[in-house]
Amino acid sequence: MKEKEENKQSGEAIESISHPNFEISRRAVLQGAAALGVATISGMALNLANPAEAEAANRVMPKKWDETIDVVIVGSGFAGLSAAAEACVKGSKVVILEKRPTYGGNSIINGGEFNAWDDELHLRKQLNLGEDSPDQHKNDTLKGGDNYGFPELVEILTSKAPEALNWMIDNGGLKLREILNRTGGHSAYRTHTCVEGVGRGYTEAIKKIAEGKGAEIRLNTALTWIWRKDSDAQTPIEGIEIQTGNKTKNIKVRKALILTSGGFSRDIKMRQSFNPSIVPEFNCTNQPGATGEVIRYAQAVGADALQMAFIQLYPYAEPETGILDTPAVYPFRGPGYGIVYVNKMGKRFVNEMERRDVVSMAQIKTGAKPTYSIFNEEMIPKMGTKEEVEKGIQKGRFIRAETLADLAAQLQIPADVFQETISNHNKYLAEGKDPEFGRQFTKAMIPLTNGPFYAIAQWPAVHHTMGGLRIDKDAQVIDIWGNPIQKLFAAGEVTGGIHGANRLGGNAIPDCIVFGRIAGVNANKAG
Amino acid sequence: MKNAWQCLVWCIFVLSLVVLGGENQLQAANSKQRQQIKPAKRASCIKCHDQWSDILPNTHQLVQNARFEACMQCHAPQGWGMAPLNKFDAHLHLTHLSNKTSENCFNCHQWKPGAGLTLLGVPGKYGAFTQEEFNALRQIYLSAVDSRFLDNRHLTQGVSCSACHANGVIGQVRNSTCLSCHGPMETLVEKTAPQQHPDRNPHKSHLGEIDCTVCHMQHGPQKIYCLECHPKFDLHFK
Numbered sequence: 001m002k003e004k005e006e007n008k009q010s011g012e013a014i015e016s017i018s019h020p021n022f023e024i025s026r027r028a029v030l031q032g033a034a035a036l037g038v039a040t041i042s043g044m045a046l047n048l049a050n051p052a053e054a055e056a057a058n059r060v061m062p063k064k065w066d067e068t069i070d071v072v073i074v075g076s077g078f079a080g081l082s083a084a085a086e087a088c089v090k091g092s093k094v095v096i097l098e099k100r101p102t103y104g105g106n107s108i109i110n111g112g113e114f115n116a117w118d119d120e121l122h123l124r125k126q127l128n129l130g131e132d133s134p135d136q137h138k139n140d141t142l143k144g145g146d147n148y149g150f151p152e153l154v155e156i157l158t159s160k161a162p163e164a165l166n167w168m169i170d171n172g173g174l175k176l177r178e179i180l181n182r183t184g185g186h187s188a189y190r191t192h193t194c195v196e197g198v199g200r201g202y203t204e205a206i207k208k209i210a211e212g213k214g215a216e217i218r219l220n221t222a223l224t225w226i227w228r229k230d231s232d233a234q235t236p237i238e239g240i241e242i243q244t245g246n247k248t249k250n251i252k253v254r255k256a257l258i259l260t261s262g263g264f265s266r267d268i269k270m271r272q273s274f275n276p277s278i279v280p281e282f283n284c285t286n287q288p289g290a291t292g293e294v295i296r297y298a299q300a301v302g303a304d305a306l307q308m309a310f311i312q313l314y315p316y317a318e319p320e321t322g323i324l325d326t327p328a329v330y331p332f333r334g335p336g337y338g339i340v341y342v343n344k345m346g347k348r349f350v351n352e353m354e355r356r357d358v359v360s361m362a363q364i365k366t367g368a369k370p371t372y373s374i375f376n377e378e379m380i381p382k383m384g385t386k387e388e389v390e391k392g393i394q395k396g397r398f399i400r401a402e403t404l405a406d407l408a409a410q411l412q413i414p415a416d417v418f419q420e421t422i423s424n425h426n427k428y429l430a431e432g433k434d435p436e437f438g439r440q441f442t443k444a445m446i447p448l449t450n451g452p453f454y455a456i457a458q459w460p461a462v463h464h465t466m467g468g469l470r471i472d473k474d475a476q477v478i479d480i481w482g483n484p485i486q487k488l489f490a491a492g493e494v495t496g497g498i499h500g501a502n503r504l505g506g507n508a509i510p511d512c513i514v515f516g517r518i519a520g521v522n523a524n525k526a527g
Numbered sequence: 528m529k530n531a532w533q534c535l536v537w538c539i540f541v542l543s544l545v546v547l548g549g550e551n552q553l554q555a556a557n558s559k560q561r562q563q564i565k566p567a568k569r570a571s572c573i574k575c576h577d578q579w580s581d582i583l584p585n586t587h588q589l590v591q592n593a594r595f596e597a598c599m600q601c602h603a604p605q606g607w608g609m610a611p612l613n614k615f616d617a618h619l620h621l622t623h624l625s626n627k628t629s630e631n632c633f634n635c636h637q638w639k640p641g642a643g644l645t646l647l648g649v650p651g652k653y654g655a656f657t658q659e660e661f662n663a664l665r666q667i668y669l670s671a672v673d674s675r676f677l678d679n680r681h682l683t684q685g686v687s688c689s690a691c692h693a694n695g696v697i698g699q700v701r702n703s704t705c706l707s708c709h710g711p712m713e714t715l716v717e718k719t720a721p722q723q724h725p726d727r728n729p730h731k732s733h734l735g736e737i738d739c740t741v742c743h744m745q746h747g748p749q750k751i752y753c754l755e756c757h758p759k760f761d762l763h764f765k
Contacts, residue, residue: 101741101752102734109733109756200735219738220699288755321759391726 046228046235046301061227065239065252069095071523072240072251073258074223074294077107078199078512079492079519080260081206081215082164086520088213092255096215097242099222100289103207105262106493109287110199111329113183113506114192116161120169123180129189129444134159136188141507144185144355145466145500148307152473153498156518161510164517165192172205179382182336182442183505185355189336189444191506197326197384202509220244223294226257226488228301231479236486237301255527256487258519259477260512263465263493264292265311271462274308283322283461285314294494298469302479303488307467307496312503313360314463318397319370322461326384327392331373331458332505333383338445339375340425341458344368346408346418348425351437357502360460370457372411374422377454378446389454399455407453422448466503468496475519487526491515569648570595570635595635595649603651614685621682624672632665653689660697664688667746678745691745705739727760729753 045059071087073080076098087094098105117132118124124132137158142149168174174194181191194201211217225241227250239252264270265286271278284290295305316331317324331339335352341359343349343366350362363371380389392398401407404422408415426447428434434441469477469490476484492512499507572579573593583590590597602615623630638644638661643652656664668688671678681690686708691700706712715730726733729742729751741752751762 102737104734108735198733200733204735321757323756395724395726 046230059225061229061238062241062250064250066249068252068254069093070253070255070527071095071258071520072097072253072256073260074240075105075259075261075492075494076103076217077105077260077262077492078110078202078206078509079494079516080105080258081107081203081210082513082516083258083260083489083491083520083523084215085206085210085213086517087256087258087523088210088215088520089524092524094210094215096210096217097221097223098217098219100287101220103217103219104200104203106286106290107199107509107512108203109324110509111324111332111505112194112196112198112201112509113181113329113332114161114165114194114202114509115183115186115190115504115506116165116192116510117158117188117190118162119176119192120162120166121176121178123176123178123192124189127178127180127189129180129182130442132188132190134161137161137186137190140186140188141504142500144504145310145502148310148497148500150497153471156473157498157507157511157514160514160517164510164513167517168202168205168209168513172207172209174201174205177385179384181333181383182353182444183332184335184353184359185502185504186506187440191333193333193384197329197388199509202513206513218244223261223297224248226297226301228485231302231481233479233481233483234486237488253487256489256523258475258516258523259294259298259469259488259490259494260492260516260519261292261294261494262290263468264295265290265462265465267291267293271311271465274467275311278311278462282313283317283459285317285322285324285461285463292465292494295468298477298488298490301485301488302481303477303485304470304480304482305468305496306470307500308465310466310496310499310501311462312356312464312466313460315356315359315363315460316373316456316458317461317463319457319459322459324461324463325397326388327395327397327456328458330375330383330389330398330456334373334375334379336442336444337375337379337382338429338447339373339379339383340422340448341371341373342413342418342421343371344413346413346415347421348437351434351439353440355502356463356505363458363460370459372413372455372457374407374448375454376446376448376450377452378450380454382444382446392456397456400452401455402451402453404448404451404453407455411455464499464503464508465493466496466499466501468494470497471495471515473518474522475515476522489519489523489526491519570646571648574634595646599646599649599651613687613690616687616689617682617685620668620687621672624669626673629669656697663697671746674746676745676747677743677749681745699738699740700745702736702739705743727753727757727762729762 045061070092071094073083073094073096076096080096084094084096115137117134117137124130138154141154141158142151177193177195179193180189182189183191221242221244223240224243227238227240229235229238237253237257239250240257242249242251265284266288268280270292299305314324316328318328331341339352340348341350341352349366349371350359380386389398393400399407399410401410404419405415408418426449428439429441429445429447432441471477471490472484475489475491477488477490479485492515493508495515498511571594572582576582579593598615622628635646636644637647638656640658640661641655643655645652667678671682673679691704709715712730716728719728719730721727743749749764753760753762
């Protein structure tokens with residue numbers, strides 16, 4: 001309970017600092033329109049500011065710029081770093097702004113899962129894990145998002161994912177574990193894991209490429225305004241206002257501005273304004289900076305945003321704090337190798353092969369927090385490493401027992417029901433048919449017959465916001481009239497329309513890197 | 528280790544003087560400056576302290592006069608680092624800017640926006656500051672002499688501003704600067720290794736190498752960054 005209060009408080013604190021322009025009332029829109037009318041004759045800036053900020057209503061374009069930068073990127077996660085790496089060409093100045101005091105955003109604490117139908121090591125073939133193709137990955141992604149994702153964008157993601165992975169291996173020194181998982185909603189074994197078992201493995205690789213090419217990261221520096229003269233389709237982004245500490249600067253953006261600022265999972269008010277069911281009581285897996293204000297700054301200069309109501313819960317977060325730590329990735333990686341989810345009654349409650357939204361809702365419907373993932377010793381090398389599991393046991397995250405009865409006793413769930421559940425599942429697996437939940441069994445799955453057995457507690461926490469800025473296949477931001485905004489690009493979680501109603505796990509990193517790179521390449525052509 | 532550093536810094540300083548003929552230039556500049564600046568405009572202890580020799584530390588060697596020019600012959604700032612003679616700068620500011628005294632900067636210094644900050648009557652300048660930068664500098668100095676923050680702890684230990692902010696650069700200090708006195712990193716990792724949860728070592732973050740100043744802010748309260756995501760961790764400053 002105390003924990004909840006703490007979470008709520010920190011959530012509210014974040015809200016209060018992240019909402020200066022949030023209440024866009026009808027009056028504000030009208031005032032903005034009025035300002036717009038003046039813009040053509042007096043050099044006013046395009047302006048949809050909060051009327052409560054008196055000075056904002058009269059914002060005029062800066063008369064002089066404090067600095068000129070070729071390509072400015074907002075946010076230092078997967079997408080921002082990738083964009084920077086590609087935007088760095090000879091003689092161009094590329095700067096990544098990061099509002100937090102450390103780089104990496106959510107990416108550096110992400111679970112480290114990367115979906116690609118192939119890779120230069122050809123892991124799937126090597127491990128004899130069946131067939132896959134870019135189309136199969138695309139179809140799973142579209143279906144997993146209830147067909148709200150735009151097929152031409154999803155196709156780019158799935159077809160370019162292997163190339164992105166190889167790019168990090170070849171140029172950034174990325175190392176992959178020799179495992180491949182079939183995770184919720186996917187019909188093939190295509191989920192790669194880096195050696196570090198956490199997103200930092202990828203961020204360090206891309207950072208190395210980007211910094212090697214001359215990109216600069218400025219920490220503690222936030223975007224506070226985007227300068228554009230009017231909403232004419234041919235009117236480009238002129239520059240931005242940024243803040244470091246209490247110092248404000250205006251930057252002229254010569255070639256392009258790329259928004260890679262992530263989602264808004266940590267902004268309780270914003271997420272509830274689009275989806276009231278994502279109540280404040282939910283925990284959140286995100287870092288505190290995931291507050292989405294950059295979406296509003298882009299909207300204020302005409303950018304379109306879509307599908308903002310689609311907000312994902314991660315089904316397997318640590319139940320008390322909502323943190324997605326190393327152990328919390330195991331339940332996600334496990335389904336392809338036979339992991340079983342049980343509730344507090346010792347019963348299965350969902351098809352383990354299901355998507356994140358389905359598993360999360362099924363957990364909530366059990367009515368009793370938490371639920372558990374059950375696996376055995378044999379599955380560990382398929383999902384992770386023995387070392388990680390030992391560490392997790394020390395931390396009290398994994399629970400180990402020699403027998404199922406003992407495991408049930410430790411979890412304080414009814415042993416007889418639990419043992420029956422597992423033995424039924426073993427039987428279904430042997431028979432290749434799950435009459436209860438319709439699980440799609442594969443040859444790679446391992447029955448829970450031999451101990452030692454392991455359990456980990458899990459509960460949903462707010463994780464990813466699928467909605468965001470509308471982009472086209474060139475990663476260019478589209479305005480509310482359907483035209484690309486000149487010199488404005490976006491990639492990663494800040495964008496919408498790729499994952500649809502539900503993002504399949506492991507699709508975020510390829511999304512960020514593939515579209516980040518596209519944005520970086522096109523940014524150079526924009527100026 | 529520290530002695531080796533000091534030696535090195537001194538060697539480089541002396542060598543550079545010899546190689547560049549700095550001594551002659553300094554003298555030339557000295558005489559030129561002397562001609563330009565009237566005695567009244569020279570920074571000197573005697574302006575306020577009649578018995579100026581009384582305010583010298585007991586162990587201080589005899590000096591000829593109270594002018595900063597004389598002081599600077601030994602106490603010239605070494606750029607950065609922990610040279611013992613740099614303590615002069617730290618102590619002088621501490622005693623003259625505290626709540627009780629809060630002297631005007633321009634009793635000793637001369638400065639115009641964008642131009643070099645100098646000591647009255649002493650050649651050489653301590654960086655060129657804009658109005659904004661100078662205001663920040665002044666504000667931080669005034670606060671640091673009485674603050675409860677780490678800037679005060681550094682000052683009272685004789686670590687002047689320039690020890691960390693080399694060559695008049697205002698801005699974030701690099702880890703290598705901190706580690707030149709507090710390092711190497713391995714010793715800090717060892718020092719803060721938790722017995723119960725070995726992976727909760729604040730000096731070995733899963734975020735990789737992060738800036739020291741993320742937690743150890745100097746001109747404001749320190750904060751434990753880990754707690755922003757892990758509010759239940761039992762971490763605190765000693």
